[in-house]
Amino acid sequence: MSQTVDRALSILPLLAEGPANLEQVATRLGVHKSTALRLLRTLHEHGMVYRQQDQRYRLGARLFALAQEAVENLDVREIAHPHLVALNERCGHTVHLAVYEENEVLYIDKVESRYPVRMYSRIGKPVAITVAAVAKLLLADLPEPERRTLAERLTYPAYTPRSTPNAAAFLKELATVREQGWATDFGGHEESINCVGAPIRGADGRVVAACSVSAPNVVVTAEELLSLLPLVRRTAEEISREYSGGAPVSASVSHASQNPSQVTAETPEKRAEETSS
Amino acid sequence: MSQTVDRALSILPLLAEGPANLEQVATRLGVHKSTALRLLRTLHEHGMVYRQQDQRYRLGARLFALAQEAVENLDVREIAHPHLVALNERCGHTVHLAVYEENEVLYIDKVESRYPVRMYSRIGKPVAITVAAVAKLLLADLPEPERRTLAERLTYPAYTPRSTPNAAAFLKELATVREQGWATDFGGHEESINCVGAPIRGADGRVVAACSVSAPNVVVTAEELLSLLPLVRRTAEEISREYSGGAPVSASVSHASQNPSQVTAETPEKRAEETSS
């Protein structure tokens, strides 16, 4: 709508790919150098971009600060986190939390079994919207017309033979998901990865987020993973309850029922490649 | 510099304080409603702001995604390099940069006195994880359980009498390092080589890398090397700041405090083959 702002904002994702100099920015933006310079200067004044020694630009600190505040405003994340950790501790697999926003589904939290450190690696990446379990859960709850138009506007990449092929199939799948209250993705994105997810609802019953457990075939079969469904659903419900202002259900957060019957997976085999030297 | 962009960007910190409706934004910006609307629309198109059900605006998750992507593409090495060179110029010794990855600590950059650049020969080499200063720094920051399991899985080669003997001693050393915020290796890998290192932290405070200065006994004593600690720490802090998208601090990069008191050594004629660190 506003050309100037539009151009300025277009610079950011561009720089997210890596540092760039003035000319590169100007070229990729399709504007004159001087124009790019002025836009960058404005961005700079607001701390959105930063100029390194070699004069190339990269994203600035302010952006990170804003991003931080942006997620903090997503209070689902904060509430969900301990539950996700608990879920991860019980099953050992990767746990995701995602929200729908502006025709996209984004991961906003992730707990990994093996490397708790690397948690932030993929967060923020848009999800494979046509196949991911969390995406199905979130889209299934959209108002019918919006769901339909979105489904028809999407492209359906054939990641694997089991990827959702087209809008019709997708809408049908969404109906199922909506009906049953949970979703799966069996090799629809990566041949060897399966996952099961459940919706997190706000006080009004709308789905505000979704969480899922993912694991590679080699660790657990699809059936075994599916046996985790009750646990996943329970976790989602606990988060929903707390998010809706309900009782914290503090017991469940910590480690709730130490009921190992639900836990199918063994601890992921640690592969210490034997380091040191 | 650019009024429109300036106004648009001013909306973001404003929204960071919490959701706001159109009129509030317009008022605080000091512009007409319609102007604010158009700016918000542009921000919206870029996913920088998001409109909730109640029509109020808040920061968009896309902001988060953007920052995340930027972090992934952040190359510590690239940012650190000039600082390492500067450090090398000031003290004359071998400077190392290392990261932790998959149960290993790897050198990813090295600056030698004579050759300001070239180090690909060493890049990727695993560090003597049980004794190197950089290894201690990186492992000290791991989450407790991971640190412990890793420490117990390691083998503790007795490179020298002063090498870390076992897991217990190592964990104790890591605790110390974690506490004091710097680390040393006095002859733990090569009898005649000492080094001091400091941690480089990301915006979230986690240690993302570590740098160190190494020198043989014959050039400087351990005490003399230790006197370089302030300089090493300062360098690490500068890198941290810049890595976090932080303040330019351009002055410091070049030559900051020309305080020669810190500089103990003359140019080393000996560079430690495949050093410890």
Added chain:
DNA sequence: GATTCCGGTTGCAATATCTGCAACGTTCAT
């Protein structure tokens, strides 16, 4: 040591772009 190239920077005039206004919709509460 001069010259050329490369990239960034600045002044300026033309105009495309943005702005504020005022009228219009829509929703919600009275």
Added chain:
DNA sequence: ATGAACGTTGCAGATATTGCAACCGGAATC
């Protein structure tokens, strides 16, 4: 129903933005 509150749109005027071309300053080249 009526009114208020808030968001939205069309428009004309004016301002802010743009591209150009010239200008620098440094690095590489001859």
